[in-house]
Each structure stands twice: as structure tokens, then as C-alpha cells.
Amino acid sequence: MRATHRTTLEITKELHLTPRGDCVVAVASEKGAADLSRELLDAVKKGARVVLVIEAGGVREAVRGLGDPRITLTHPTDIVVRKSRYVDTRTLMVGADKAAADLDRRLVETLKRGAPCRITVVAELPEDER
DSSP states (O other), X not given: OOOXXXXXXXXXXXXXXXXXXXXXXXXXXXXXXXXXXXXXXXXXXXXXXXXXXXXXXXXXXXXXXXXXXXXXXXXXXXXXXXXXXOOOTTEEEBSOSOOGGGSOHXXXXXXXXXXXXXXXXXXXXXXXXX
């Protein structure tokens, strides 16, 4: 796990990581995009503010971005956070404030050692969209 990609970060259900996967920060996830809740999808499609929190080994990192009406959350194994506005079936949020390269290196080193991690996603709609 290199976690050096400058525009994305990825979480995957896959058990193995190839050297090309420089955006991957967590493997063996219990969920891919398609496993996320319908309520989350509905909020993301309405442009919710999205926060993804990764916690491992006593280190916590929050990544903030936005939903987009084009997001489908249909990929079976992967969840991707993007700084750009690009959307595909793996995309959870766009306009993120961090990518893999921006994560606290203490967190990345903990994840590299195979420490278990907890990932939480919260989507909050503006008052008038609720």
C-alpha cells in the first residue's frame, strides 16, 4: 500500500493490492459502493456534504467532499473518493479535500501493517433539502 495518489483514495473489498493501486488505503472491506445504504445514496444524489472517517491504531482522519446527482454507488467492490468532479460507479464523493497522498502518514503506516480500521461515512443535507 503506497497511498500516494494525489486526486483519489480508494477502499476495496479485494484482498490483494497490485502496485498500480496507489490510491488504495484499505483492503478487505466489508462493503463496496453497492453495499452502502439507500439513504446514503439518496443524500449523496441530492448534493449532501459527505464526510468519510478512517480510524486505525489510534489515528483518525476525516475526508470531506460533496455528493453529486450523477453518483450511482453501484460498484460491487470499490468505493472511491475524488478531488475532481469525475463520477463513475465507484464514486462516493467529489470535490474532496484530501486524497490518498494527503492522509496522515502515521495512519498510512498503520494500515500498511494490516491493522484493522473502522471507516464511517456520514452525509448531511442542507436544512432546505431535508
